Amino acid sequence: MRFFSQVTLFLCIAVLCTSPTTFGSRFKRGSRRQPVLFNRYICPPQCACSLNIIYCSGKQLNEIPSTFPRNGEFLHLENNYITRIHSGVFRHFPAIQRIILTKNRLISAGLKARSFEGLTALKRLDLSENKLTRFPRSLPPSLVELRLNLNNITKVKRGATRGLTNLVALSLFRNSITDAGFEPAILKNMTALSYLDLNENLLETVPQGLPESLREIRLENNGLKNVTAGIFTSQSLLHHFSLRNNQLSDQGINFNAWSNMSNLFLLDLSYNKLRTIPRGLPPSLHQLIIENNFIEEINYKTFISSLNLTQIKLSFNKIRIITPGSFTRLIHLRFLDLAFNNLLYVPRGLPTTLEALFLESNQIFSVQIDSFCPMNPERFVTSKLHTLRLDGNLIDSNDLPALAFYCLSSMEVVVT
Numbered sequence: 235m236r237f238f239s240q241v242t243l244f245l246c247i248a249v250l251c252t253s254p255t256t257f258g259s260r261f262k263r264g265s266r267r268q269p270v271l272f273n274r275y276i277c278p279p280q281c282a283c284s285l286n287i288i289y290c291s292g293k294q295l296n297e298i299p300s301t302f303p304r305n306g307e308f309l310h311l312e313n314n315y316i317t318r319i320h321s322g323v324f325r326h327f328p329a330i331q332r333i334i335l336t337k338n339r340l341i342s343a344g345l346k347a348r349s350f351e352g353l354t355a356l357k358r359l360d361l362s363e364n365k366l367t368r369f370p371r372s373l374p375p376s377l378v379e380l381r382l383n384l385n386n387i388t389k390v391k392r393g394a395t396r397g398l399t400n401l402v403a404l405s406l407f408r409n410s411i412t413d414a415g416f417e418p419a420i421l422k423n424m425t426a427l428s429y430l431d432l433n434e435n436l437l438e439t440v441p442q443g444l445p446e447s448l449r450e451i452r453l454e455n456n457g458l459k460n461v462t463a464g465i466f467t468s469q470s471l472l473h474h475f476s477l478r479n480n481q482l483s484d485q486g487i488n489f490n491a492w493s494n495m496s497n498l499f500l501l502d503l504s505y506n507k508l509r510t511i512p513r514g515l516p517p518s519l520h521q522l523i524i525e526n527n528f529i530e531e532i533n534y535k536t537f538i539s540s541l542n543l544t545q546i547k548l549s550f551n552k553i554r555i556i557t558p559g560s561f562t563r564l565i566h567l568r569f570l571d572l573a574f575n576n577l578l579y580v581p582r583g584l585p586t587t588l589e590a591l592f593l594e595s596n597q598i599f600s601v602q603i604d605s606f607c608p609m610n611p612e613r614f615v616t617s618k619l620h621t622l623r624l625d626g627n628l629i630d631s632n633d634l635p636a637l638a639f640y641c642l643s644s645m646e647v648v649v650t
Contacts (some may be wrong), residue, residue: 371391422443519542
């Protein structure tokens, strides 16, 4: 009896101590699936695995490994030679939350309808710096961030965006998307989308029918010539809107272009071809940036619809005439930059709320006694200005009125 117990114990130990390969081979004849399932959760030999992170970066991989640890959540596959993602390769790894596939050789034909099948927890996907020509299809609906920067995408097809209702950030920076490749309302179903980056594409018109959930849109360095009405079909949450470095002219901006933007806080129109400041700007606007244009004049109607402005940047324009009182009603204005223009005088009727005023590199030749300090004989007025730049003008400091800066208590004044 004792002999049989020892034999039984030996057999049990032998089975338990068998290597994974040997254990799998015992079931090879009866079922081919057992060894595959057993080995699927091993760290790929080319990679390094630590806790829930899988590092396969720069390993000269031609395809995505078929094995990953069961607890893997973050997968790094950047800097390889991967050209395609086989159907079902991620099917048994639902825990993965982030995949980085930047700087590979992925082509659109290499992404199949089931390439991302099974990634039910995937939140972030980065396919930047590849060779994609189309917006990927059949992406997991769980995605909240998608980056497709530095590809050669020319078109976003309507079916490709279907189901991405949880997407918050979409970045398509430096592709080749044209107006024809971006149909109106193509992103309308992305009801959670907050950030959209379309910088450095080939668009000539600001896309229409965008989701009202957007809070920031970047359309810099395109060939934009038109901002038409209908960007939003109802009131949007848009907060930041950047249209820098395009081909926008006065004729290309519709008066109703800013409708349904009642939350717009910052608008950047720098490096365009504007000769006047656009009309009809929303009253919610706080920061207006129109540097490096061809604006020549500002009058009392210029800011009539946007009296809540706190910051205006108009440097590097051609401004020569500012009608007295043009800024007076801007009672919240704290920062005004009029540097590098053609001004002959300090603007009259500046608001007392100003904290920083930049007038350097104009053609100003004199400063009036009340240019910065109101002459009020009944009470002493202290200015809020802490920065004043007048250098690079034609002012002779010996000709400055003695009381020109009397109300400027603690500040930096640069005259010459």
